[in-house]
Every structure is written in C-alpha cells, then in structure tokens.
Amino acid sequence: MPSYVIAGASRGIGLQFVLDLLARGDVVIALARNPEASRGLQNIKDRKNLHIIKADIADAASLKRAAEETAKATGGGLDVLINNGVYQDKTYIYNTLVDFPSTEELVSDFTKSFNTNVLGPILTTNAFLPLLKKGTQKKVITLNTGLADTKLILDIEYPKLTSYSISKAALDMVNVKYALALKKEGFSFLNISPGLVDTQAPPKPEEMGEVMEMITAFKKGYPDWTPMPMPTAESVGLMLEIIDKLTVENSGKFVSHKVGDFLSTCRYTEADY
Known part of the structure; x- marks a missing residue:
C-alpha cells in the first residue's frame, strides 16, 4: 500500500x-508542530496505518528526526510527500508594499512568510528525499x-495579501527547480491550488470591506466565479484525483483543483484562490 507524509496535518x-488517505487504506504519516493540541489528530490517533510525528517545517533538525521515524514506520521508503504548511499574519494581510506601518514590521512579516511558505517546503522536501528515492511513486505535492499567479494578479489589479502572495509565487519557482533537478530520477513535482475552502472563521464585521474589495477584484477576472467556500472534503477529493494521475511528464506544473483533464497544456488553469 502507498505511503504518504502530510506536512501540516493538524487541521483543515x-x-x-489524512482522513481521506486512511479511508483508502494507505499508510499515512501526519506531521504536526504540536500534535497533542490537535483535537482532530487525537481523535484518530489509534487508527490503523496512521503515524503521528511531531515536526516543525521551519526546523531542519525536527524534520530530520521525523524522516528517521518515518523510515521506521514505512520500511525505509516513501511514495508521496504533501507540503501543506502555511504562514499568514492577519495583522498585515491587507497591507500593500507601500503602506506597512514600519520597515521593521515589513521585514518581520516577510521573513516569517518566507521561512514557512518557501523554506519550509524546501527543508521538508530535502529531509524526505532519501525516502522518496526509495519509493515507487516519487511524488511531491505542494499546496499553493x-x-x-502573477498574470492573474496583474489582470485583476489586486495589490494586497502581499507577503503571502509573493512568498507563494516564489514557491512556484521552487517547484519548477525541483522538477528540473530530479526529473531524470523519475520524480513528479506539482504545485496545486485547493480553491476557496471552508477552513477559517467567517470574516469579522470590520474586515468585510476588505473582503468585498478582494471579491470584486477576482470577479473582474472571473465574472462567473461564486465566492462560496467549498467543504474541505470536496477540495481534497478533487486534489487527490489529480495527484493520483500525476506523472513525470507533468512535473513542474502549477494547477488548479479544477483542472479536470490533468493533461493540460497550461501551467495554471482556472485560477481560484
């Protein structure tokens, strides 16, 4: 049975x-920075084929230990790595590059964003590469x-969610660089957008103006788009269909959960944050 590592498995x-892969009978290694505090993981901790490991994706030492524990659980190999961890500070979410309160706050926000959103997947991927090389599928999936998507943002003229967007754009290049470096070894790397998913609390009243501005911008590029968050299970189900079809010929792509026919000529289709 295939083995999966899910980085950032505590919620959402x-x-x-984790739940969907366990239901399929796969071996799942769930990485979480504080698994004891995750009610979701604790509720299923005794499930067959589940291994919960404490690890911080921004901490290379903890990832090395997690890879060692994973090797013991899987017999030394790993089929699929899913990079899911993300950082976004709501304090600065609606700041543009020119209106941060101070240079120090801008640097702090960008540093934390890049440490988690860019370096995190790099450190995680590198830690598990030796196991992936011994696996049968050799797939690395990173949520984006x-x-x-720079063309989309330019088209809809939306300048906010600044450090998040910029760090995630850098993550697209990370995906491409890995794909090129490891294609001859049979690896498949994929960035995938999960869509607008119901994982967060509704916006506060004081945030609604900013939310409406963002929705208006997106509808400029996609007039038929409906800003209704989908259930988490729906998004993950669609992504798993794509992951299952992923081959080395498609390595390096950045796709939407809506891609449908995976063999698309586009690197990114049907943009939907």
Missing part, C-alpha cells in the same frame, strides 16, 4: 488529507494559491 486541509 492537511487533516482532511491562485494569488501566486
């Missing part, structure tokens, strides 16, 4: 990946966002 999309 990561936890749903339509907000990282």
Whole structure:
C-alpha cells in the first residue's frame, strides 16, 4: 500500500488529507508542530496505518528526526510527500508594499512568510528525499494559491495579501527547480491550488470591506466565479484525483483543483484562490 507524509496535518486541509488517505487504506504519516493540541489528530490517533510525528517545517533538525521515524514506520521508503504548511499574519494581510506601518514590521512579516511558505517546503522536501528515492511513486505535492499567479494578479489589479502572495509565487519557482533537478530520477513535482475552502472563521464585521474589495477584484477576472467556500472534503477529493494521475511528464506544473483533464497544456488553469 502507498505511503504518504502530510506536512501540516493538524487541521483543515492537511487533516482532511489524512482522513481521506486512511479511508483508502494507505499508510499515512501526519506531521504536526504540536500534535497533542490537535483535537482532530487525537481523535484518530489509534487508527490503523496512521503515524503521528511531531515536526516543525521551519526546523531542519525536527524534520530530520521525523524522516528517521518515518523510515521506521514505512520500511525505509516513501511514495508521496504533501507540503501543506502555511504562514499568514492577519495583522498585515491587507497591507500593500507601500503602506506597512514600519520597515521593521515589513521585514518581520516577510521573513516569517518566507521561512514557512518557501523554506519550509524546501527543508521538508530535502529531509524526505532519501525516502522518496526509495519509493515507487516519487511524488511531491505542494499546496499553493491562485494569488501566486502573477498574470492573474496583474489582470485583476489586486495589490494586497502581499507577503503571502509573493512568498507563494516564489514557491512556484521552487517547484519548477525541483522538477528540473530530479526529473531524470523519475520524480513528479506539482504545485496545486485547493480553491476557496471552508477552513477559517467567517470574516469579522470590520474586515468585510476588505473582503468585498478582494471579491470584486477576482470577479473582474472571473465574472462567473461564486465566492462560496467549498467543504474541505470536496477540495481534497478533487486534489487527490489529480495527484493520483500525476506523472513525470507533468512535473513542474502549477494547477488548479479544477483542472479536470490533468493533461493540460497550461501551467495554471482556472485560477481560484
């Protein structure tokens, strides 16, 4: 049976990946920075084929230990790695590059964003590469966002969610670089947008103006788009269909959960954050 590592498995999309893969009978290694505090993981900790490991994707030492524990659980190999961890500070979410309160706050926000959103997947991928090389599928999936699509953002003229968008755009290049470096070894790397998913609390009243501005911008590019968050299970189900079809010929692509026929000539289709 195939083995999966889910980085960022404590809640939301990561936890749903764990649940869906366990339901298929796969071996699942769930990485979480504080698994004891995850009600979702604790509720299923005794499930067959589940291994919960404490790891911080921004900490290379903890990832090395997690890879060692994973090797013991899987017999030394790994088929699929799913990078799901993300950082976004709501304090600065609606700041543009020119209106951060101070240079220090801008640097702090960008540093934290890049440490988690860019270096995190790099450190995680590198830690598990020796195991993936011994696996049968050799797939690395990284969750991204339509907000990282530079053409889309230029078209809809939306300048906010700044450090998040920029770090996620850098993550697209990370995916391409890995794909090129390891294609001859049979690896398949994919960035995928999960869409607008119901994983967060509704916006506060004071946030509604900003939310409506963002929705208006997106509808400029996609007039038929409906800003209705989909259930987590729906998004993960669509992504798993794509992951299952992924081959080395498609390595390096950045696709939407809506891609449908995976063999698309586009690197990114139907942008939907």
